[in-house]
Each structure stands twice: as C-alpha cells, then as structure tokens.
Amino acid sequence: MMAAALRGVLCARAAAGLRAGRASAAAPPGARAASEMSKDMLPGPYPRTPEERAAAAKKYNMRVEDYQPYPDDGFGYGDYPMLPNKSQHERDPWYQWDQPDMRHNWGEPMHWDFDMYIRSRVDTSPTVVPWHTMRNHFLIFLSTMLIMFGLGEIYPSYRPVGPKQYPFNDLYLERGGDPNKEPPVVTHYEI
Amino acid sequence: MAPGPPPESAAKRYRPNAYVSLPTELDPDTYDASPEKRRAEAERLAIRARLKRQYQLQLNNPNPPAVIENPALLRWVYARTQNVYPNFRPTPKTSFLGAVWAIGPILFWMAVFKADRDRKEKLIKEGKYKRPFSVC
Secondary structure (H helix, E strand, C coil): CHHHHHHHHHHHHHHHHHHHHHHHHCCCCCCCCCCCCCHHHCCCCCCCCHHHHHHHHHHCCCCCCCCCECCCCCECCCCCECCCCCCHHHCCCCCCCCECCCCECCCCCCCCCCCCCCCCCCCCCCCCCCHHHHHHHHHHHHHHHHHHHHHHHHCCCCCCCCCCCCHHHHHCCCCCCCCCCCCCCCCCCCC | CCCCCCCCCHHHHCCCCCCCCCCCCCCHHHCCCCHHHHHHHHHHHHHHHHHHHHHHHHHCCCCCCCCCCCHHHHHHHHHHHCCCHHHECCCHHHHHHHHHHHCHHHHHHHHHHHHHHHHHHHHHHHCCCCCCCCCC
16 A cells, blocks of 8 residues: 555656656747747738838838738738739749749749749639639530530430340240240241 | 621630730730830849849859748748738628538438438339348
C-alpha cells in the first residue's frame, strides 16, 4: 500500500518534471525564427489611417495611388493589396522577367490567387469570341442536349421487337432431345 | 431587297466581364496617354528598375547567398497562411458563408440519405424491393 503510494508520487513528480522541461524548451506560441523578416515587412491588419496605407504601399513595393487593399469584410485579407485579376498568360512573353516561367519579377507584389493564375492554370487572356456569346452558345447547347435526353427517358422509342426464334424445331437436338424420337414441329409463322 | 439594320459589330458584343480581359483594342484603359498616366507609368518603371537592380546585385555577387529570398513571395505565403486568422472577424456575411459551407453539406446529405432509406423501406414493406443478399 505504501509502496504503491510512493510509486504514484514518484511517477507523478517525474511526469511533472518532464512536462516542465518540455515547456521550457519549446517556443511560446506565436514565435517566429529570428532569420525571418521583421514584423513590419510582413503583411498586417487592414490599414486605417493614410499613414498606414502609405507604409503598406511602401512595404509591398507599390505606388500609394496603386495600392488598394481588399475591403475590410473580416475575410482575413488584412492589408494585402487587391491587384487586377489578370493571369500570367497575359504578361509579355518577350520581356526579360527575373523568373521567366512564372513571368514574375523579384519583389513584385504577387496576386492573392497567384497560384491559380500561373501559366498551367487559369487563363484570362482575351478570347477570340466575346465571352457572353460563348456562354450563351454553351448554355443553349447544354440545355438542348439535356432536355432531349430527358424527353428520351420519359418517352422512350425503340424499334418493335419480338421473341427470338430458333431454327431446327427450337434447337431440339442441341437441347438434348432424343435423336430417335420425332421432334415436335415448331412453326414461327402464321399463314 | 430591302437592306436591314447594319450588323452589330463585334466590339459591342464584347462587354467587360469577370472572367476574361478585354482585348487591348477594345479596352478604354489602353487609350488615353495623358501626362498623369505617363507619370504614373514612369513611377512604376522606377520602382521596377530599383527592384531589378537589387535582384541583379544579389544575383551577380561573386559571393552570392545560398538562396536569394524573395520578400514578395514570403509576404504572399504569410498573408495566405498566418495572416488570415488574425484578420478574421465574425460578421453576418462570414457567419452566413461559414454556415452554408460547413453545416449545409451535412444537413443536405442527412436529408438525402434519410429520403433514400425511407423510400427503400417503403418498397421493402410493400414487397416490391428485390433484396440483393439473402437473409435466411
């Protein structure tokens, strides 16, 4: 009884010691490595005053007039700039970009959906046919096909069929009929 | 043969939309070359040139760093991962959208499965449903 109590105390103390050691070695929540950028170079909350806007524009390497943050709707954008929704397909292919495959220069502010607008994904280049024309044509075609398929399901229409007719008196011998007996006569026609 | 109205030009049909850009010939933003616009373009070019110079200095450094960090990339990553929750605020719009995307599918599939099960139960009770596995 006493040994069990002592064992419990020892184990509890050891466990508490381990937990304290781990807590002191771990970083407090929200800490970042010192090799990362300083807090003022990272994105922050929505800018409220004109000074904050100017500082944010300078941080993102943009002109103050060009800098337009996302509206403060609580969606989590912070002070990140709202750039025009144009994909990397539209950028000049002949300019000497720092990163030619991404068509992106070092330090240039990246679109929030940059990974969507890369050259293997969404393309917002102007289309040969106006977009509304394309949309109308597509919807007309799709709805026509769906309506016709639906009508075909509701009112099916096939060629008339009858039961299959087999020769040799309904395959009398193949079905194991006695070859010595006279097979029953089967006629598939009516005269 | 009476002439009809002239055919509508393609330019009118090409309206601005949210999915593709207008061609440069139809985009009014590419038309004006006012001095203000040219000054703005010159300022943007100056910023671009300074950034290029910074990058090229690091790139052609005889003792280059192991990785040339792109602060724009780091800011983009930080903004999309760690800066979202601190700037999130429960508003009517965010609450509504959160409910639609989080609770909506659960309720929808609950309704679908319940309806399907009830239909099957009704068919079994009426004897119309062919059981795929034997029960005896």
